[in-house]
Amino acid sequence: MRGELLTIGAFARASRLSPKALRLYDELELLRPARVDPYSGYRYYAVEQLRQARLVAWLRRLGMPLAEIRAVCALGRAERDGGTPGRRLGEDAAREIRAYWARVEAETAVRRDLAAFLVDQLTGESRRDSTTMLELRYSARSDRGQVRPANQDAVYAGRRLLAVADGFGPAGAPVSSAAVEALRFLDEEEVGAGGLLNVLEDAVRGAGEAVRDLAADGGKENGTTLTALLWTGSKLALVHIGDSRAYLLRDGELFRITHDHSVVQSLIDEGRLTPEEAESHPQRTLLLKALTGDAAPVPDLRLHEARAGDRYLLCSDGLTRVVADERIGELLAAAPDPEGGVRSLVDEANAAGGPDNVSCVVADVVLPAPEAAVG
Known part of the structure; x- marks a missing residue:
């Protein structure tokens, strides 16, 4: 009653x-x-x-x-x-x-990936001898774009390391370069699956320290995104902070394998904003995670089983803000090789107005060339 x-x-x-x-x-x-x-x-x-x-x-x-x-x-x-x-x-x-609940699922996904990463570390080393070793063929290009007075992006492509960083603030260019430079040692060292997680953590920590040394007054005025792939011969380990992106083209289908650490992406995840509304949102440039003068944030970590025929793309948001994912997939699939891929993607962004710096790294996973016969 x-x-x-x-x-x-x-x-x-x-x-x-x-x-x-x-x-x-x-x-x-x-x-x-x-x-x-x-x-x-x-x-x-x-x-x-x-x-x-x-x-x-x-x-x-x-x-x-x-x-x-x-x-x-x-x-x-x-x-x-x-x-x-x-x-x-x-x-x-x-x-x-x-x-x-959208936030819970996003956080759970990150922990799930980390758990899978750890399980693979603990069990993958014993399977390594029976795994087919593959190779990377790669190309990188960074362009100022049609509007910005300077290029604040940094890229790197080597036989083991692929990286893109998008700097911001007055010292954005040296900050992004310092972040990528802090990872370059990974391209020179053989890294087994057993030590991969620790190596990536140390590398990102070193990148954060390099950024802090350059960031003005230890604050957030200057900073950079950082998205990198580390190659082990059969797997690609991904480390990601910010809103630069990594994609995988497999069997003709494009998959985005990073999640933007941005305000608008969090609003989309929570159902407060549609992807179409996000394109013109006034806060679309604001990041929830980046390497700044503050303590380095916890990066996303993922481990990908590579297949011969896979094509990977790392890019700054100067590409993704003006070129739709569908078009990115078409250009990647049509490119005869990584060099043609980066050229067509950068040209497409500039043809769309080039409002920002645009940087791309494209890498193909291939079988190693057969050794020459000894007569």
Whole structure:
């Protein structure tokens, strides 16, 4: 019956929240009792509060932090106070829950990739002798574009290391160059699967230190993205920070294998923005992760099994902001070799106005050439 009050014990059983949790939520002003006895301090709850209490219980089972639960519950309080109609508030609450779960899934994906990376480290070394060793054929190109007065991108392509960095700020050019330079030693050293993770972590840490030495006043005014692939002969290990990208063209189909660390990408993930809206969003250049004067962020790490015939692309956002993924796939598939691939991609970006520096590295995975017969 509406208006009926329940004791804290009865309310706990009905809502599936413990009395201890109810007392905590009262202290946090998340779920206040309808009445508190002034003499005994005993709490009483209204039947109408069961809906909110059950919502809190389910959100806690999802693992949602209390601060975010408070925001969702505030929508319900607005409805009771005569605000927006219930359907609209229900949609708003549902949007908040979708946004939270999208963040959980993104974080879980990163941890899943890291777990797979570690499992491969622990088990892959014993299989290495029976693995077909492959080689890379590669090409790189960086262009100032049609608008920018200087090129702040840096690229590198070698027999083991491929890298792209997109600098920003007054010292963007030396910062991006320093980040790539800090990884170049990887191209000279044979790295087995067993030590790959530690080597990449150390390399990114070194890149972060190099950037901090150049960044103005140790702040975020200057910084750079960093996306690199390290070749082991049968696998490619990916390290990624920022919104430069890596793609894989396999069997004629293009796959993006990095996730942008940007404000607009987080809004897309949370369902607050469509990809079409993101193209003109005023915050489309803002990054959530980059190498700056602050402590180096945790990079994304992935390990890819390479196949003969694969074609990889690393590029700065000077390409992806003006050339659609579908067109990138067409140009990559049509290019006869990596050199032709980087040339056609850079030319396409410049033909589209070239509003930013554009840099590309294209690498083909191939079988090694047979050794010459000894007569």
